[in-house]
Amino acid sequence: MKQVQDYIRTIVDFPHEGIMFRDVTTLFADPRGFRMAIDQVLHPYAGIDIDKVAGLEARGFIIGGAIAHQLSVGFVPVRKKGKLPGRTISQEYKLEYGEAIVEIHEDAIKPGEKVLLVDDLLATGGTAEAGIKLIERLGGEVVSTAFIIDLPDLGGRRRLEALGKEVLALCSFEGG
Template sequence: MHTKTVRDYIRTIPDFPHEGILFRDVTTLFADARGMRLCVDQLLAPFAGTRIDAIAGLEARGFILGGAMAHQLGTGFVPVRKAGKLPGETFAQDYALEYGTATLEVHRDALPAGAKVLLVDDLLATGGTAKAGIALLERLGAEVVGCAFVIDLPDLGGRAALDAMGMPVHALCAFEGA
């Protein structure tokens, strides 16, 4: 009998959002109670015994994962949002997209200096979003103890970019290609 892995809960949708793309859809993972619990448990497992004061989630699916992870740890949750979505004073960080740039923001008072934070998102592709999130958290004076992702697309170089920063990276599964 095959024991289901997180990867088994992820559906692949061909030609979305563009022809030739294989979209890795985690909504099927989130919709399944066992899959979601397995995912949260496995995202946290390598950080057992590590002091984590807060989970920081990257918009938008990182919010879903991060909220569940923070609940399980009994810690706070910090949203790292797209520009213009947070009501208080923020720090902003630009990052590169395939065509152009985008900006992430975090509230200036989201964390106390010295807080130990785990950054989470559903997908690691080029690493641009994660690197921007790390930069924002570090501007707050926090220490990012690691990054956790459901999916790694290693061909796009994100893991290598985070490894080059000395950042511990944990991904539950990898898919070849873009």
């Protein structure tokens, strides 16, 4: 029987030489694989009090929207700077080469709301940490973080766990 990682293709040398890109679009394109992934992310949260699902741009929107639908809760996009139309708050974070900024609408999460943060892949954890900070600045509580793929060699899981956050990943791949 196929497992989630069997639906994920690896593209060598993308976007730069030496990178093994883990492409979830093949997982999303397969109805059985996509349902399997969403069901496996949902399972640990059955019966857990969650008010919103926050998805990190861009593949986190696909996963997060499906999970929010299944949980019958709202979805909140965490987007790159300048992409949201309303009033936002911003969080800067470091990339391997340089810095980036993500934003969230300032009214997207109410104080005390419990939020599940999702994305397709956990690498260094910088984007996820920025998302956590935004949610917490609005008074939300990140009850857990969930990813399809973990790249453990890049330290993202350790980074998020050091913040006291639970990390769920459906599969992992060694190397960057």
